[in-house]
Amino acid sequence: MSRVLATYNIKGGVGKTSAAVNLAYLAARDGARTLLWDLDPQGASTYLFRIKPKVKGGGRKLVRGRSDVERLIKGTDHDRLDLLPADFSYRHMDLALDETKRPTRRVAKVLAPIAGEYDYVFLDCPPSISLVSESVFEAADALLVPLIPATLSSRTFEQLKKVVGRDGPQVLAFFSMVDGRKRLHREVMESLGGNGVLRAAIPAASDVERMGVRRDALPVFAPRGRAALAYDDLWREVRERMPAG
Amino acid sequence: MPGPAATQYLLPDGMRLAGAGDVLAAHLVVQNGSVRAADRTFYDTFDARLRDAGAALVHADGRLALLDPGSFAERAGEPCAEPPGRLFAAELAPGGLRDLLAPLTGVRALTPVARVRSRERAMRVLNDDAKTVVRLTVEEPALVGPGRRRTPLPPRVRLEPVRGYDKALRRVRGVLENGAGLRPAPFSLVDEARAAGGAPCAPPARVPLRPGQRADEAVAAVLHRMLEIVEANLPGTIADVDSEFLHDLRVAVRRTRSVQRRLAAVFPPEPLAHFRDEFRWLQRASGPARDLDVYVLEFDGFAAAHRQRLEPLRGLLAAHRRAAHRRMVRALRSARAARLLSEWRAFLDDLPAAAADSDRPDAARRVDAVAGAEIRSVHARMLRAGAAIGDASPPEPLHDLRKRGKELRYLLELFGGLYPGRVAGEMVRSLKSLQDALGRFQDRQVQAATLRSLGDEVAALDGGADALMAMGLLVERLEEEQAAARAEFAERFAAFAAHPGRALVRETFA
Numbered sequence: 001m002s003r004v005l006a007t008y009n010i011k012g013g014v015g016k017t018s019a020a021v022n023l024a025y026l027a028a029r030d031g032a033r034t035l036l037w038d039l040d041p042q043g044a045s046t047y048l049f050r051i052k053p054k055v056k057g058g059g060r061k062l063v064r065g066r067s068d069v070e071r072l073i074k075g076t077d078h079d080r081l082d083l084l085p086a087d088f089s090y091r092h093m094d095l096a097l098d099e100t101k102r103p104t105r106r107v108a109k110v111l112a113p114i115a116g117e118y119d120y121v122f123l124d125c126p127p128s129i130s131l132v133s134e135s136v137f138e139a140a141d142a143l144l145v146p147l148i149p150a151t152l153s154s155r156t157f158e159q160l161k162k163v164v165g166r167d168g169p170q171v172l173a174f175f176s177m178v179d180g181r182k183r184l185h186r187e188v189m190e191s192l193g194g195n196g197v198l199r200a201a202i203p204a205a206s207d208v209e210r211m212g213v214r215r216d217a218l219p220v221f222a223p224r225g226r227a228a229l230a231y232d233d234l235w236r237e238v239r240e241r242m243p244a245g
Numbered sequence: 246m247p248g249p250a251a252t253q254y255l256l257p258d259g260m261r262l263a264g265a266g267d268v269l270a271a272h273l274v275v276q277n278g279s280v281r282a283a284d285r286t287f288y289d290t291f292d293a294r295l296r297d298a299g300a301a302l303v304h305a306d307g308r309l310a311l312l313d314p315g316s317f318a319e320r321a322g323e324p325c326a327e328p329p330g331r332l333f334a335a336e337l338a339p340g341g342l343r344d345l346l347a348p349l350t351g352v353r354a355l356t357p358v359a360r361v362r363s364r365e366r367a368m369r370v371l372n373d374d375a376k377t378v379v380r381l382t383v384e385e386p387a388l389v390g391p392g393r394r395r396t397p398l399p400p401r402v403r404l405e406p407v408r409g410y411d412k413a414l415r416r417v418r419g420v421l422e423n424g425a426g427l428r429p430a431p432f433s434l435v436d437e438a439r440a441a442g443g444a445p446c447a448p449p450a451r452v453p454l455r456p457g458q459r460a461d462e463a464v465a466a467v468l469h470r471m472l473e474i475v476e477a478n479l480p481g482t483i484a485d486v487d488s489e490f491l492h493d494l495r496v497a498v499r500r501t502r503s504v505q506r507r508l509a510a511v512f513p514p515e516p517l518a519h520f521r522d523e524f525r526w527l528q529r530a531s532g533p534a535r536d537l538d539v540y541v542l543e544f545d546g547f548a549a550a551h552r553q554r555l556e557p558l559r560g561l562l563a564a565h566r567r568a569a570h571r572r573m574v575r576a577l578r579s580a581r582a583a584r585l586l587s588e589w590r591a592f593l594d595d596l597p598a599a600a601a602d603s604d605r606p607d608a609a610r611r612v613d614a615v616a617g618a619e620i621r622s623v624h625a626r627m628l629r630a631g632a633a634i635g636d637a638s639p640p641e642p643l644h645d646l647r648k649r650g651k652e653l654r655y656l657l658e659l660f661g662g663l664y665p666g667r668v669a670g671e672m673v674r675s676l677k678s679l680q681d682a683l684g685r686f687q688d689r690q691v692q693a694a695t696l697r698s699l700g701d702e703v704a705a706l707d708g709g710a711d712a713l714m715a716m717g718l719l720v721e722r723l724e725e726e727q728a729a730a731r732a733e734f735a736e737r738f739a740a741f742a743a744h745p746g747r748a749l750v751r752e753t754f755a
Contacts, residue, residue, distance in 0.1 A: 031308070031324060033341060050376035074409035077369070077377040079319065082408055119341065215375075244340070 002035075002115050003242050004108075006123035006140040006169070008133065010156065015146040015176035017044040018208050018218070019234070020124035023144070025217035026235040028081035032119035032244050035073065035082045037111075039093070039136070040126040043086030049076045050215050051085050058089035060096040063106045069113060078217070082118075090126070097131040104131065108139035119244035129163065140169040142242050146176030147197065149188035157192070172241060174234055175201035200233035251429030252315030254421050256383075256400040262366055265383045265402060269368060272424045273417065275381070278367035283384075286328040286360045287435045290353035291481060291490065292447040298349050301435050304328040311345050314433040316405040317382075321345050331356050331486060352542060354487035359435060359443030360389040361398070370417055378413035380405040388438045396441050401430050447493065448473045450500075456613040456663050461605070462597040463612035464511050467659050468504060469593050471497045476586065482531075483574050488538040491573075495535055498528050503655040507619045510607035516592055523585045530576035537566035540692065547722070551715035557706040558716060561699060616660035617754035623653045624672075624750050631738045640690065643734065647683035650676055668745050668753040679741040682733040689727035693720050 005023070007016040020036055028034040038045040043053035051074050061067045073082045097103035111121060125136050137143070145160060147153040157173050164171055178201045179185050189201065202208070205227040207218055214221045218228045256265050262280060269275055288302040289295045295302055301314040309329075310322030321341035331354050334346035346355075363386040370379040382403040387395040402421065406414045421427045432440070439446070452470045454463045474497035481490030502524050505517060540562055548555045576582060607615045627649045634642050654676050661669030696716050703709050703716060745753075 031322060033321070050374045052374075072409075075407035 002111075002118040002121045003142075003244055004111065004121045004123065004140045005142050005144055005238070005242065006125055006136045007146065008123075008125045008136065008140075008143045008160075009145055009147075010127055010129055010160070012127035014127075014148055015202060015208070016040075016127070017048070017124055018211060019144055019146055019174075019176070019202070019231075020122050021045050021048050021211070022218050022228075022231040023235050023238065024081060024120070024122040025078060025219060026231060027120045027122075027239075028078055029219070030235075030239075031080070033080050033117060034120045034122070035084060035114065035118045036122045036124060037084040038086035038124050039090060039107075039132065040086055040124055041088055041090035041093075042126070043088075045124045046083065046086045048211055048215055048217070049074075049083050051076070051083055053086045053088065055085055055087035055089075058087055059093045060089065060099075062110060063093065063096050064100055065106075065109060069110055073114070078220075093132050094130045097135060104134045104138045107132075107135040111139060137164055137168050142170040142172050142238075144238065145171060145173040146202070147173050147192075148177050149175050149185040149192070153188060154192050157197070161196075170241065171196070172198055172238060174198040174237075177204040178202065179204045198234065198237050200230055200237050202230045202234065203227055250418060252313070252404050252406075253430035253433060254402045254404070254427035255430045256402065257426060261400065262364060262383055262385055265400070266366055266368065268425045269381065269383070269402070269421075272420045274371045276369045276371055276375075276377075278369075280364060280366045283363045283365050284360070285363070286357050287438065287443075288332070288355040289358045289446070290350055290355060291478075291486070292353065292493075294349050294351075294353060295355075296436070300345075300349065301433070302346070302355060309342065311342060314435055315403075317403060318405050328357065328360075333487070352487060353489050356486060357444065358446070359438035361386050361434060361438050362389050362395065363387070370413065372410075372413065378407055378410040379417045380407065381417070384434075386434055386438070388441045388443065390442050398434065398437050398441060399430070401434065402427060403434075445477060448477055450474065450497075450658065451662065452659075454612060454660065454663055456611065458612045459597065459608065460508070460610050460612040460615040461511050461608040463616075463660075464504060464508055465593045465596040468501055469590075471501045471504075472586065472590060472593070475501075479577060483577055485570060488542060491531060491535055491538060495528065495531055498524055498531075499651065500655045500659065502528065503652045504659065507623070507652060507656060508607065508615060510605055511615065512596070512608075513604045520585075520589060520592065523581075523589075527576070527582060527585065531573050534566070534569040534573040536691065536695070537562065537569050539688070540695065541566055543692075547719060548715075551718065554708070554711045554715040555719070557708050557712040558696075558699065558703055561702055561706065565699075612660070613663040616656060616663065620653065620656050620660070620754045621751060623649055623656065625747070627653060628742055628747065631742065634734070634738070636735075640686070643683055643731075644687055647680060647687060650680045650683065654680065664753050666753060668749055671745050672750070675741045675744045679734075679737045682730045682737045685730035686727055686734070689723045689730065693723040693727070696720050696723070 007020040009016055017040070024034050024036040036045055046053045055062060055067070055072050057067045062069070062072070069084070073084050076083055097106055100106055107123070123136055123140065125133060143160070143164065145157065147157055161171055174197060175189055178189070180203070203226050205225065207222045207225040207227045210222070211218055218225070218231060222228050260268075266277060270277070283305060285303050285305040288304070296314070299314065300320070301312045303310055303312055304325060307324060307326055308322050309325035311320045312318060313320065321344070323338060323340060323342050333354055334343055334350045337343040337346065363384045365382050365384040368381040368383065369377040370381060372378045382405070384403060385400045386398040388398055389395055404417065404421070422429070448470060450470065452466045454466065475494050478490045478494040478497070481487070482494050502521065505512070505521050505524070509517060544559060544562065548559070627646060630642060630646050630649065634646065654673060657669050657673050657676070661673070696719060700713060700716065703712050706712070
């Protein structure tokens with residue numbers, strides 16, 4: 001059975017896609033059979049792997065269980081790493097889910113037929129609280145939550161833990177887009193550090209921005225950069241908490 | 246019907262790595278990787294279970310992986326620093342590789358069958374977004390033999406599909422076949438390497454025979470094959486690679502003895518008597534080792550409930566098994582065994598040409614008539630003997646029936662192809678079900694007796710008292726299983742007697 005890890009935050013632009021792409025790449029590089037499902041209609045992960053953001057039949061057919069998910073999966077340029085692409089129709093996924101029975105179980109149902117094929121499944125989620133995120137919470141073993149170390153991040157984190165509840169997935173938060181020169185960042189990290197937030201912190205580095213230009217995972221084109229090393233640390237920490245099932 | 250689409254293509258004569266790269270680049274948008282040396286060790290079981298399942302296990306680049314033998318697309322893998330000399334799927338770490346390999350290989354060991362060193366260049370076929378849609382590898386392989394001697398194998402292009410890009414794959418195939426003029430490779434690299442001098446694999450048991458063939462000629466062909474199987478399994482038995490080598494060796498010896506006994510009138514009587522004695526000796530010399538192999542293989546199943554307490558027994562069984570193997574290996578390596586096999590070969594070589602047919606009345610008859618008469622007769626004897634067994638019968642008649650059943654099964658397996666229809670196959674199936682019950686009945690009896698005989702030895706060991714009590718429970722369980730097998734007998738025998746019916750057997754093997 002695969003471990004399902006979802007990068008999630010209610011806010012956009014916090015480093016979800018970078019985390020999903022780089023961690024999925026590192027999992028595959030370590031030898032794990034890995035799938036990344038780009039659930040965000042903007043399709044940033046899909047774009048980064050140079051794959052067309054198109055799912056035959058769209059999101060509605062997929063969540064209703066009418067698509068053969070195995071035929072929708074695309075191989076990336078990297079061994080053992082596959083992608084279930086984004087589709088612009090995912091912007092209406094909430095509505096599509098609402099039309100189904102037990103909508104919060106739908107993401108897990110889509111993944112069920114391919115559970116044996118992968119050691120890890122990463123879900124790159126759109127920023128929102130919606131039926132999509134509820135369905136993701138139900139499918140995921142852990143949420144990977146990037147936090148920008150600003151004043152509201154501790155509140156966001158606490159809120160999220162409350163939403164997920166005790167029976168939900170593990171919440172693994174980590175600091176993202178960290179600017180060590182900013183006093184506020186340092187202070188927030190100090191105050192939240194050790195309080196359920198992982199040790200590895202992803203810096204705000206130009207390498208991460210270059211992913212969009214290079215259209216590839218960071219460890220491929222800047223493996224010794226600060227950001228790539230930070231993702232290495234992050235993956236090691238996540239893997240310790242979530243060994244392949 | 247077109248065959249499965251090719252994933253390996255041979256380069257035209259004289260074309261090397263650089264030339265092939267140029268040809269492909271002329272037809273496709275490709276990104277070239279650098280030329281590198283690859284060192285691959287391929288593994289399989291002795292009876293080629295992975296090849297038969299359309300899979301290849303390969304060690305390369307610090308990784309052990311189960312691949313598609315054509316494209317080398319990985320199905321599962323795990324890090325493994327050095328190529329192992331031998332491995333069992335059950336001993337791998339839990340994970341995808343073990344999950345896929347274990348059901349394919351069962352109790353068989355995986356050993357290296359070929360080591361191939363290649364100069365190769367990886368290329369990626371790109372689409373308009375510079376996305377890889379097909380992976381190509383141009384390869385100059387060579388089999389690495391003993392003393393690192395290299396035998397060049399035909400250079401080839403290997404094509405690895407990328408999931409979800411089937412249209413691009415079809416286009417690339419079209420280009421390779423029509424544009425670049427490459428031929429699909431008739432054999433995969435691993436098969437080619439094995440054929441060029443990799444490790445041998447188990448010969449098949451069945452020999453093609455013709456119904457009108459002289460009986461001595463056909464019997465000589467069958468027994469030659471049995472001899473080949475004995476000799477092929479000898480090194481693995483002696484080295485104790487896995488328990489199936491000894492098992493298959495013993496089956497070939499038993500089949501030989503069955504043919505010697507049942508088709509005796511094909512042979513000159515004097516030398517036959519000598520060979521029958523000698524093969525009986527060989528069979529007996531390997532019996533205790535096989536019995537203990539079975540014990541060790543089945544131990545975990547038996548002992549699950551009392552694992553801890555039975556540890557002294559497990560150690561003792563392992564020690565007895567090692568000793569039995571040592572004694573067997575001495576016999577198998579002896580001059581007597583070597584003489585038996587070489588004299589038997591010479592005897593079989595000469596059998597069809599042996600002048601005097603008067604001593605061996607069946608020699609010149611048609612093999613289908615001779616074997617058919619034996620199949621009918623053993624079948625009829627089994628029906629009589631089985632019908633005489635009642636609920637109160639002692640164990641011996643059941644054991645005898647099992648022996649007859651083995652004879653019948655061997656005759657059907659070796660000569661069944663001579664007869665029309667599916668009767669032989671049907672008989673083997675209903676016979677198997679009967680033999681399974683008879684086998685369990687006898688095995689459990691022997692196993693319980695062995696346990697009882699080990700009682701004193703176990704008692705003298707550390708933790709022996711505890712183990713002894715658990716052994717008592719185990720003996721009880723074995724006796725229960727023996728009783729259950731006994732209870733199944735009547736029904737299974739009735740099914741065997743009815744399918745196929747006696748009349749159909751008589752008609753088929755007339």
